[in-house]
Amino acid sequence: YRDRTDKPFTHIVVDEAQDLGVVELRFLSSIAPSNPDALFFAGDLGQRIFQQPFSWKGLGVDVRGRSATLRVNYRTSHQIRRAADRLLPEAMRDVDGEEQVRTGTVSVFEGLDPIIAIEKDEAAEIAFATRALQEALADGFRPSEIGIFVRSQDQLARARAAAAAAGLAIRSFVDRANDNEEAALLGVMHLAKGLEFRLVLLMACDEGVLPLASRISDVADDFELDNVVATERQLLYVAATRARDRLVITAVAPGSEFIDDLANA
Template identity: 45%
Template sequence: ELRAALDAPWERWAVYLHPAQREYVERDFNGPARVIGSAGTGKTVVALHRAVRLAQDPEARVLLTTFNARLAEALARKLPLLASEQVCARIHVGALGDVIRDLHAQTFGPSESVSEDRLTELLTQAIEKTDAPLSVEFLRDEWSLIVDAWNVRDWDSYRDLPRLGRKVRLPAARREAAWAVFEALRMALAALNLKTEAQLAHDLAGSGGLPFSHTIVDEAQDISVPELMLLGQALGMAENGLFFAGDIGQRIFRAPFPWAATGVEIRGRSRSLKVNYRTSHQIRRYSDELLPETLVEPDGTEDNRLGVTSVFEGAAPEIHAFTSREEELSALQSWIEELVSQGFRSSEVMVLVRTDALVSRIAAKVSVPVMTMHEAKGAEYRAVAVIGLDQDIVPLEDRLLMANDEAQIDEIMNTERHLLYVAATRARDRLWLSGVSPISEFLRDLM
């Protein structure tokens, strides 16, 4: 069965469910449930098949969601391969942020979301107004990770609140100064009738539920605090109400936080997928070297990444260090031409780089598509080349220079490792990793 799936057209392979995963599609849960697993274990396929299974009920209204519109569109394209038009009509597919914005507009009327740049501008003005002895970078994180995320509305709550997800202590006097800034910022937002994405979710959470009987979240490791609070309040008590699929080793967009603090308790209903059938043994083995054997969540939950079994073999990844970008691109193009001569279609090969600037620089110099590592999240290709793994690019030097303390440096290094892991594991059959000397320390670890 697996051999037939591997030989099938790519579109059919993309929705193939390994028999070992079927249990997680068919099983009923009396509360929020989650499957976790390393890249290649079929989490997204489980999510798709489970959505179709729940939508067999004529009364069901299923939300199948993920963290951005591109991934949501990919999920929507796959559904018709699994279900009839009638069943698909009971499944709403969309990026969670977009779903929340649409439902907020339907419930409360139109509202304008504040942009990141505008929020930083208003925060800077609030710091100047209150003369707070704190940097805009620190307060921007404190606002987004604590105050806005957890909907902290008054000084007493902020003073006593555990600063979940923050690794830097904040003495009482500085906390009081920070709160003065946040009050000024909140007043400025209200005066301009602007709302943050978090505020939209908090508004909905207080409005009495969502128009869905079930919600399935793919790439759930990157869900935000307000989004999870909203889902938990709406469907946390319903049978089969909430189902999450994710991998904390692929968390690249959000800071970690304890899920139980949002009211979503998954202990006893979290399962690990251990059969890797979407990447070759060789690619999995090299990629796993980028991450520790055990990843620990803020609530102490451990994801032990040992014991994963690959079910097919492939070519060993190619890892190279070059003396110039021109030499790297020339060798890469030869590799691509060799793949095409072996029957790979250009659409089945992808080149991944760390920054938009590198995309612009090399896109015209190779014969296959090029995108950033972040954009490739959740995608899958027969062959992937991850290039530009230079010392100052991965980890990205500009991010490290902005760090305020050792804790932030550690967090940046972890997310950069996760990002390279995500990029490398987009490949099913062939993987190329390269950089220009001096190369990334992450690449050196694999050589």
């Protein structure tokens, strides 16, 4: 397509652009016509959780000086957004030097402060999470309006135990073909991107889980360590901002190092 003059599209709109890889960006560039406004990207550096950063300019896509920041948040309450924003720096810069300033964002509605519980053991954490789910159901939340997320497959059993104790039906991402089913969605944080729930419960936000110890132990140098920690922060940010009205975060003591930032909002 790169050498063809008859391109298949006049304009291309790309969402979640922060997680494009080299191959995807090259493909989009090759099928886009040559006019300067042929490609439109929407993304958030703070939600990059799948790809390592690389130079877009080096692949022929230069967005420097051509970007704008959207500062109105329609999904998340002021209280949840304010807490989640503390996980990220006030400004983020991509490989090509384009800076994204994150201050000044506003939400269009108010809500409850996030609830954070660091318990002595897994049994106590499950009991707290169970009560949070029961309270939401008593307050009129439908099961399908609830999302329960953990860092990895290793923590899913704790979340299932809390849902079962609360009498809450759950479904996995594999079961999402039937989106009308009255059940809460259960899965890992990476799969939460793009979704929205009235209540989000994030469980097992433990030390050694966020950031994930196995990722930390595999780093080769300080640069890679910084990138891994940043990506883990961004993963928690993505999961937390799936919540519209209520955010509950639980952990076993001492809890993730990231929780202090959330708690100090």
